[in-house]
Amino acid sequence: MKSARTELEELMRTIPFNEALGMKVVECGKDSVTLSCKLREDLRNVAGVLHGGVTASVADAAVRFAIAYKHGRQRKAATVELKVNYFLPISHGNLFAEARLIRDGAKICVGEVKLYDDQKRLAGAALITYMLLPA
Amino acid sequence: MKSARTELEELMRTIPFNEALGMKVVECGKDSVTLSCKLREDLRNVAGVLHGGVTASVADAAVRFAIAYKHGRQRKAATVELKVNYFLPISHGNLFAEARLIRDGAKICVGEVKLYDDQKRLAGAALITYMLLPA
Amino acid sequence: MKSARTELEELMRTIPFNEALGMKVVECGKDSVTLSCKLREDLRNVAGVLHGGVTASVADAAVRFAIAYKHGRQRKAATVELKVNYFLPISHGNLFAEARLIRDGAKICVGEVKLYDDQKRLAGAALITYMLLPA
Amino acid sequence: MKSARTELEELMRTIPFNEALGMKVVECGKDSVTLSCKLREDLRNVAGVLHGGVTASVADAAVRFAIAYKHGRQRKAATVELKVNYFLPISHGNLFAEARLIRDGAKICVGEVKLYDDQKRLAGAALITYMLLPA
Numbered sequence: 001m002k003s004a005r006t007e008l009e010e011l012m013r014t015i016p017f018n019e020a021l022g023m024k025v026v027e028c029g030k031d032s033v034t035l036s037c038k039l040r041e042d043l044r045n046v047a048g049v050l051h052g053g054v055t056a057s058v059a060d061a062a063v064r065f066a067i068a069y070k071h072g073r074q075r076k077a078a079t080v081e082l083k084v085n086y087f088l089p090i091s092h093g094n095l096f097a098e099a100r101l102i103r104d105g106a107k108i109c110v111g112e113v114k115l116y117d118d119q120k121r122l123a124g125a126a127l128i129t130y131m132l133l134p135a
Numbered sequence: 136m137k138s139a140r141t142e143l144e145e146l147m148r149t150i151p152f153n154e155a156l157g158m159k160v161v162e163c164g165k166d167s168v169t170l171s172c173k174l175r176e177d178l179r180n181v182a183g184v185l186h187g188g189v190t191a192s193v194a195d196a197a198v199r200f201a202i203a204y205k206h207g208r209q210r211k212a213a214t215v216e217l218k219v220n221y222f223l224p225i226s227h228g229n230l231f232a233e234a235r236l237i238r239d240g241a242k243i244c245v246g247e248v249k250l251y252d253d254q255k256r257l258a259g260a261a262l263i264t265y266m267l268l269p270a
Numbered sequence: 271m272k273s274a275r276t277e278l279e280e281l282m283r284t285i286p287f288n289e290a291l292g293m294k295v296v297e298c299g300k301d302s303v304t305l306s307c308k309l310r311e312d313l314r315n316v317a318g319v320l321h322g323g324v325t326a327s328v329a330d331a332a333v334r335f336a337i338a339y340k341h342g343r344q345r346k347a348a349t350v351e352l353k354v355n356y357f358l359p360i361s362h363g364n365l366f367a368e369a370r371l372i373r374d375g376a377k378i379c380v381g382e383v384k385l386y387d388d389q390k391r392l393a394g395a396a397l398i399t400y401m402l403l404p405a
Numbered sequence: 406m407k408s409a410r411t412e413l414e415e416l417m418r419t420i421p422f423n424e425a426l427g428m429k430v431v432e433c434g435k436d437s438v439t440l441s442c443k444l445r446e447d448l449r450n451v452a453g454v455l456h457g458g459v460t461a462s463v464a465d466a467a468v469r470f471a472i473a474y475k476h477g478r479q480r481k482a483a484t485v486e487l488k489v490n491y492f493l494p495i496s497h498g499n500l501f502a503e504a505r506l507i508r509d510g511a512k513i514c515v516g517e518v519k520l521y522d523d524q525k526r527l528a529g530a531a532l533i534t535y536m537l538l539p540a
Contacts, residue, residue: 017186020177042155046199051152052214053192060187079187080378081351081399083218083488085515085532087508102530103492107377108350108401110490112530125507125517127490127532129351129399131378215513216486216534218353220380220397222373237395238357242512243485243536245355247395260372260382262355262397264486264534266513287456290447312425316469321422322484323462330457349457353488 004028008065011073018061021054025065026096033065034098039090050090055097055115059084059126062099063111067130070101076133077109084115084126093118097126107132139163143200146208153196156189160200161231168201169233174225185225190232190250194219194261197234198246202265205236211268212244219250219261228253232261242267274298278335281343288331291324295335296366303336304368309360319359325367325385326354329396332369333381337400340371346403347379354385354396363388367396377402409433413470416478423466426459430470431501438471439503444495455495460502460520464489464531467504468516472535475506481538482514489518489531498523502531512537 002010008025012018021043027034037043037050037058045051060082067077096116103110108131115124137145143160147153156178162169172178172185172193180186195217202212231251238245243266250259272280278295282288291313297304307313307320307328315321330352337347366386373380378401385394407415413430417423426448432439442448442455442463450456465487472482501521508515513536520529 011181015181015186016177016179017189018180021188042151044151045153046146046150047211047213051150051192052195052217053156053188054152056191056195056217056219057186057188060191064181076182078182078224079221081218081220081397082187082191083216083353083532084191085216085508085534086214087510087515089213102527103490105492110492110530122507125515125532127351127488127530129490216532218397218488220373220399222375222380237392238355240357245357245395257372260380260397262353262395262486264355281451285451285456286447286449287459288450291458312421314421315423316416316420317481317483321420321462322465322487323426323458324422326461326465326487326489327456327458330461334451346452348452348494349491351488351490352457352461353486354461355486356484359483 004069007073008069011068021057023058023061028069032098032100033062033069034096035062036094036096038094039092050095052086055095055124056082056084058095058097059113060128062097062113063128066099066101066111067109076135077130078133080129080131082128084124086124088121088123090117090123139204142208143204146203156192158193158196163204167233167235168197168204169231170197170200171229171231173229174227185230187221190230190259191217191219193230193232194248195263197232197248198263201234201236201246202244211270212265213268215264215266217263219259221259223256223258225252225258274339277343278339281338291327293328293331298339302368302370303332303339304366305332306364306366308364309362319361320365322356325365325394326352328365328367329354329383330398332367332383333398336369336371336381337379346405347400348403350399350401352398354394356394358391358393360387360393409474412478413474416473426462428463428466433474437503437505438467438474439501440467441499441501443499444497455500457491460500460529461487461489463500463502464518465533467502467518468533471504471506471516472514481540482535483538485534485536487533489529491529493526493528495522495528
């Protein structure tokens with residue numbers, strides 16, 4: 001039987017944009033999922049640091065994976081809205097997004113995301129609302 | 136002398152992630168800038184439609200370009216926070232992001248973004264806060 | 271037969287907190303509803319201007335009234351999330367909140383709100399997500 | 406010498422709208438401040454539960470108090486933007502807002518707020534951005 005982590009790693013490989021950004025599953029905690037994304041040349045913004053859109057993408061994916069982790073890979077869900085605060089630029093190394101479902105309702109799930117750099121400094125935070133869809 | 140649009144097109148080519156996503160400058164209005172992004176296979180999410188992170192990236196870039204359009208390419212600015220609401224999935228064609236600075240303060244700029252699909256249906260909306268940085 | 275405006279004015283009088291803040295229905299446009307709130311001594315914050323929580327309350331109510339205007343007073347709905355940007359302090363006179371439903375889906379409604387002062391200066395903006403509930 | 410809590414209680418009494426809502430300082434933790442607000446008849450919405458605008462007001466105030474707790478009562482600050490997610494209605498008893506500064510920069514502070522009911526159930530969450538102002 002596959003582990004939850006193996007399931008999520010397989011899921012990752014089926015999502016073109018997550019693969020294109022090089023996202024990886026780093027950890028599946030008791031109630032959290034952590035993804036990473038390595039800063040590459042093509043992920044930089046005009047200031048030469050990680051583009052805020054990449055950060056938003058990884059945060060969004062981390063909540064999506066937290067839903068898959070809790071409800072199974074087959075559970076359909078769509079982002080209703082996404083809000084990210086940026087604290088520190090990521091100029092090298094990895095971005096880590098640790099997502100936790102703080103609301104897991106019948107229709108609406110809300111994920112809280114903490115964003116870290118390689119030194120475990122808090123680089124940002126997000127609150128992301130998903131709607132669970134009928135199978 | 137270069138047109139404002141040429142300036143923005145040149146700026147686009149200096150931003151690796153915008154280029155990687157294939158963003159284009161579509162229009163510079165009186166007080167708005169519109170960018171586009173064509174749906175490619177590698178920009179899809181698990182449901183096969185445009186990844187919400189791409190939408191967030193284009194919305195963020197559109198506000199950044201509206202700041203450059205108003206304040207000049209050299210003006211430094213950083214995203215403080217970004218909020219996107221998703222209404223409709225983009226399953227083919229282009230995403231358009233039309234950004235307008237609704238607040239243009241000494242330190243803080245706020246951009247309002249309307250997101251459209253090829254049929255000019257409203258696919259989402261965003262409010263994005265930037266901080267202007269010292270040169 | 272009652273006008274839409276009379277309906278909304280009656281609705282207002284049934285909502286204790288809106289009444290407590292002194293909110294009024296100012297205008298029902300083709301696709302928008304505008305509410306007002308007069309700055310009183312007890313609505314001030316530590317800086318002596320209108321408390322941001324009052325602004326959020328009026329913005330939230332304006333979207334709720336735009337839903338009632340479009341779907342009828344009996345339509346049940348609950349705020350999923352609320353996001354307000356503040357541009358200018360309101361130090362006297364009225365706050366106006368003009369709400370428009372930019373997404374009116376089967377389950378989710380999203381209202382865009384523009385906040386004005388007495389001089390029609392843009393004092394803030396909001397994006398607010400509601401869920402329509404079964405009757 | 407006054408305790409930090411006494412300072413915050415004194416600060417509370419100088420803020421008209423916080424007083425009008427009946428907010429109280431419940432706890433000053435190592436790095437958090439918790440405020441409460443008791444549901445009264447005049448704080449209800451159309452559904453008979455605590456108005457979302459009250460929740461937003463208490464969340465906003467809790468972050469403001471976390472800034473005063475960390476930087477002193479005299480520190481001036483203004484809300485740049487506020488985002489609240491609502492999970493559960495508050496139909497009786499108290500709302501508690503526990504705020505923590507997750508970003509405390511030279512110009513920008515970001516507070517994370519957890520909202521609870523009397524049974525310590527998570528009723529909502531907020532991310533609120535403040536700008537520190539010159540004295």
